[in-house]
Amino acid sequence: MNDRKLVVIGGDAAGMSAASKVRRTQNKREIVVFERGGHTSFAACGMPYYVAGMVDDVDKLIARKPEVFRKNQNIDVRIHHEVVGIDIEKKEVRVRNLQDDVVFDEHYDDLLIATGAVPLAPDLPGMDAEGVFSLSVLQTGIDVYRYIEQNRPAKAVVVGGGYIGIEMAEALLHREMDVTLIDMAPQVMPTMDSDMAGIISDYMQKEGVAVGLEEKLEQLETDDDGRVSAVVTDKRKLEADLVITGLGVRPNTSIAREAGIGLGAADAVRVNKRMETSAPNVWAAGDCAESHHLVTGKQTFIALGTVANKHGLVAGTNISGGDAVFPGVVGTAITKFNELEIARTGLSEKEAKDLGIACKSTVIEARTRSGYYPGSGKISVKLCADEQDGRLLGGQIAGMQGAGKRIDTLATAITAGMTARNLMDLDLSYAPPFSPVWDPVQIAARRLMK
């Protein structure tokens, strides 16, 4: 197998972790990676903090550069190369060199599709104006940063209240702009329930972000230089010299679809647990591929760095002749806005109900540390359990320092199939600087049992 040529489409987390895994296992085989952009293995999640000015050098967001892959791992990374087609029969990809526009075909024995996701951008007037950005690849982060440095925008509008929207609102506030965040939904954070989302938007407003809910973007106005000047919604017109849209992402799977490769959840590439697609010798991993959800048992689309890394490792193991299976997701995610830590795992109450699962839920408010210990702050925990068997379905957390990472305890408990009772019975850690005697997640479990 050492003479089989591996082609990887996409040089970010999933693609490069797969390529690296194959190289560690099979030191002779040819590995070619085509990356449309100019960077490999960059920390997309770090972009808001770069824009905020908290990371002094953009290079710090790059785990490993193309030339390092080439030199140290003998992986032939070709940046600015876009794969525009896949021929499953011929085992070839069609590639365009974006620098000279030359198109060529490249043979593969094994192919990994790791094309990532692309931001959803509505087709509205003014979306292509200068000063309007959708964060996706590292270059966008660099562009936003430069735009801020050069234009010193004073009024920013963030469209969309999901993870990116919240993180960018924080970043722009940090850069001392007037920040307005609008979302057409009646709440921020669509992956959380409205009660928990309310805690988040209240906090954001208290910290100085004007939050407009049930407010729909209609168009963007520009000045004579083609630069954005205002955001027009169904309710009002907002002056703006910087607009960030964070409207979610969709899997980047058009070339897979055109090649006749099966798509699944949310049009992500359909894969089995070994990350194999419907086509022979074609694998998919990362934001472009679906995952199975351990709570629902269904296929789902989750675009997160943790998942992409695991996908890549599993695909790489199998491509190099091993036998690995992707363990599945429970939908764990975390972020923060200033001091408020925000996290979720499993199913929200709404998700459970939409799936027809009868569930009981509770929201408690407790303290992150013993009440008398300095720096003790509020923490709200929501738990949701199956009404039939008490099995935990999901958890949501919002609170001060130390709140967020408690989601991992819940993610672990949910993965293990624990009930609220089991959670309450856990021997969790306690000392005044870290927790009340009953950890907040256990206080929630105790309440849920009543």
Place this chain on the structure above:
Amino acid sequence: MNDRKLVVIGGDAAGMSAASKVRRTQNKREIVVFERGGHTSFAACGMPYYVAGMVDDVDKLIARKPEVFRKNQNIDVRIHHEVVGIDIEKKEVRVRNLQDDVVFDEHYDDLLIATGAVPLAPDLPGMDAEGVFSLSVLQTGIDVYRYIEQNRPAKAVVVGGGYIGIEMAEALLHREMDVTLIDMAPQVMPTMDSDMAGIISDYMQKEGVAVGLEEKLEQLETDDDGRVSAVVTDKRKLEADLVITGLGVRPNTSIAREAGIGLGAADAVRVNKRMETSAPNVWAAGDCAESHHLVTGKQTFIALGTVANKHGLVAGTNISGGDAVFPGVVGTAITKFNELEIARTGLSEKEAKDLGIACKSTVIEARTRSGYYPGSGKISVKLCADEQDGRLLGGQIAGMQGAGKRIDTLATAITAGMTARNLMDLDLSYAPPFSPVWDPVQIAARRLMK
């Protein structure tokens, strides 16, 4: 059952949580609590922080006062009353009122022994000198605080490098004393392995505590006023005007033993999972009672507030006619020294080996947050897994902000019987302010699998 009289010996966490649980269930029965000291339900774990001057009012360490129990819950709490004997046949306890020295007998239908633990204090010359303290009940904390206020000690010696020793060393450093900590063992933190303990003692020294290991306390010298003036060890003489001993605790079970009630692990009261002792209608809970360990399957002695609260709740449920079982412990504990967070769960490598369990272990060093994110700090994680089946046996953590509470993920995984592979496969939370893409506990799991 509502006319059965419940007598509780000991008015701290276990005793009062049991009494409260009984009261919530059975609003008419007579409940009498005898407490030797002057306080109920106090946060013993908070004492070092009170001594440090970080808690402005000692009352904040008291969850509920005797008069509140009496008024709001109709629980007859009698402080300064010491139970000196139990007559199982007659169903009576003999009580001494410590204020007037009157001794009387009190009948019970149900009896809960919640006598806690007492600090180990070696019988050495000078141990009773003024300025020498063993932290146990709240009054000792108050006494140390007063002693510091009145005498402004400049040189402190802490004897014993366990939790109390480390927390008191931090507290006294906070009070701007010269602090020396000695321990006769070759490491601090006996519940952790020497490699992890080395990280802790190195950090303590860097922060200004002189740590003397393999150094044995021989005697204390006093000045003409009977106040401590020096600590004499087998290696040297240390000037000292304040000495704190933290040499561990033993269960306070002499009256139980004298009554013929069976003792178990470390001479703690032997109990079954319902917290029933060998004597009819006699229950035990808290630091004086043993617990079963979920990893070893053996009975063990663990004196911690979390366990005491759970013990009390289980005992209270059963005393009031319910049916609850104590879920067992995995030995989770957490503390900190200045910025270093320290935690452990399950078995240490040494404990596993002492039990004859063949185990594999690894120590990794990672970062608490993404390397580029401000405030990212070092974290060391040690994992220990069964060599046969890969089942996780224990974990130890030492690291900067955010490190410690990660132990709960390990405690949950161990309780669920997960392997290192299962841990690596978990869908844990990631965002740059909270974690690297692979959480440090998963980095450790990945290393362990190799």
